[in-house]
Amino acid sequence: MRRLAVAFFLLILGMGVGMAQESPYIVTYDHHLEEPGNLEIETYTTMGIPRSNQSFYAAPWMEIEYGVTGRWTSEFYLEGQGTAGDSAVFTGWRWENRCRPLKREHWINPVLYLEYENTSEASRIQKEIVGGAPDVESPNSDLQSTKNHELEGKLILSSTVHDWNIAGNFITEKNLSRGEGFEFGYAVGFSRPLATLASGASCRFCRENFIAGVEFYGGLGSTEDGVSVHDTAHYVAPVLSWQVSENASIHFSPGIALTGQGSPVLIRFGYSYEVRGFGSKLSQWLGGKH
Amino acid sequence: MTALLKLALWIVILQVAVLSQNTSYQQDPNWLAPSNAASRANPLAQRPEAVAGGQKLFHRNCVECHGDDGSGLVKKHAADLRLPIVQQQTDGTLFWKITNGNPDRGMPSFSKLPELQRWQIVLYLRSLKASSESRAKQN
Numbered sequence: 001m002r003r004l005a006v007a008f009f010l011l012i013l014g015m016g017v018g019m020a021q022e023s024p025y026i027v028t029y030d031h032h033l034e035e036p037g038n039l040e041i042e043t044y045t046t047m048g049i050p051r052s053n054q055s056f057y058a059a060p061w062m063e064i065e066y067g068v069t070g071r072w073t074s075e076f077y078l079e080g081q082g083t084a085g086d087s088a089v090f091t092g093w094r095w096e097n098r099c100r101p102l103k104r105e106h107w108i109n110p111v112l113y114l115e116y117e118n119t120s121e122a123s124r125i126q127k128e129i130v131g132g133a134p135d136v137e138s139p140n141s142d143l144q145s146t147k148n149h150e151l152e153g154k155l156i157l158s159s160t161v162h163d164w165n166i167a168g169n170f171i172t173e174k175n176l177s178r179g180e181g182f183e184f185g186y187a188v189g190f191s192r193p194l195a196t197l198a199s200g201a202s203c204r205f206c207r208e209n210f211i212a213g214v215e216f217y218g219g220l221g222s223t224e225d226g227v228s229v230h231d232t233a234h235y236v237a238p239v240l241s242w243q244v245s246e247n248a249s250i251h252f253s254p255g256i257a258l259t260g261q262g263s264p265v266l267i268r269f270g271y272s273y274e275v276r277g278f279g280s281k282l283s284q285w286l287g288g289k290h
Numbered sequence: 291m292t293a294l295l296k297l298a299l300w301i302v303i304l305q306v307a308v309l310s311q312n313t314s315y316q317q318d319p320n321w322l323a324p325s326n327a328a329s330r331a332n333p334l335a336q337r338p339e340a341v342a343g344g345q346k347l348f349h350r351n352c353v354e355c356h357g358d359d360g361s362g363l364v365k366k367h368a369a370d371l372r373l374p375i376v377q378q379q380t381d382g383t384l385f386w387k388i389t390n391g392n393p394d395r396g397m398p399s400f401s402k403l404p405e406l407q408r409w410q411i412v413l414y415l416r417s418l419k420a421s422s423e424s425r426a427k428q429n
Contacts, residue, residue, distance in 0.1 A: 032401070069394075070397070103390075198344070199346075200346060201342075
């Protein structure tokens with residue numbers, strides 16, 4: 001396993017890097033998949049600003065995203081969290097797949113999303129919000145002992161209108177570990193680059209390197225407690241991404257709660273690094289032709 | 291838990307090994323722009339200063355498969371963008387192909403780039419033809 005990890009990092013070091021315009025959203029998905037053969041390594045953190053009866057927490061996660069084909073992207077997550085005055089725990093892993101059923105660009109572009117989650121109740125990354133509100137008040141020792149095996153599906157609809165991206169996700173999640181019903185959630189986002197014409201100069205602070213937008217996300221209840229927005233968490237979150245170099249970007253999003261559930265403010269930030277041609281290099285390494 | 295992690299890792303490696311192979315490049319007869327898209331004119335055609343931005347975008351997004359000079363990398367089965375078979379296509383056709391890609395043949399969609407930036411790339415592709423012709427004359 002250690003040799004595999006060393007080989008993995010050597011592979012990355014010896015590889016060309018490239019840049020693609022990254023989506024600024026942190027919760028919402030649009031229809032743009034990872035380019036085939038490219039690997040993106042991302043690290044994000046969700047920080048929860050507490051209410052009077054809560055504690056501050058930071059929940060980091062790491063994503064490894066790979067473009068399997070032009071219409072299929074696969075992603076693996078590792079996540080954890082640390083709560084002030086409590087403990088820091090590893091909260092589990094996830095494996096997601098996104099697939100574009102249609103070959104060409106259309107006015108509305110659907111993407112099908114399926115994810116398996118092996119996480120504990122202590123998970124606080126809030127990559128999506130489903131059902132009611134996440135439990136951010138109970139101690140980690142209570143939450144960590146409850147493990148969940150969950151399947152999550154999303155219908156992603158996304159459109160490009162005059163350089164604006166408009167994306168909507170309908171989310172449904174089923175906990176396979178317990179006899180809970182289906183939980184539902186949503187995410188909607190709008191974003192646009194600050195400049196649509198690229199300058200000839202190589203520049204870090206050009207407006208074309210920034211994409212700004214806003215996303216809304218929240219829970220829609222469950223089949224067990226009733227499908228409604230009652231007692232559920234909802235957030236509005238401005239989003240900003242900055243392409244800091246040819247292969248790296250920084251993302252920032254402060255989410256403001258619209259209801260009294262969950263944390264009142266979620267500060268999210270992340271860094272992503274894209275490695276081009278990872279697939280062909282790995283294939284060579286494994287003895288393939290390419 | 292460890293067994294599940296190993297299983298997930300092997301599944302990803304198998305995906306990589308089996309599914310990331312590109313097919314040999316051939317002009318896809320089914321990759322045709324609709325007539326209304328093919329007839330679109332480049333809004334930047336009269337703005338030669340935009341070529342520099344197009345070059346930058348080309349180097350960021352296209353050289354991985356098409357090479358620095360647009361000649362196309364054999365191992366990627368990518369088109370030589372200087373060839374008449376490419377250069378004779380209309381601006382609108384090239385724009386449509388950049389926008390939609392041909393995902394089943396390894397060409398990704400670049401619809402995530404703003405529309406003007408895709409037109410800038412088309413503008414730069416035209417300059418590849420000119421530079422390739424001037425090199426041929428010098429030789």
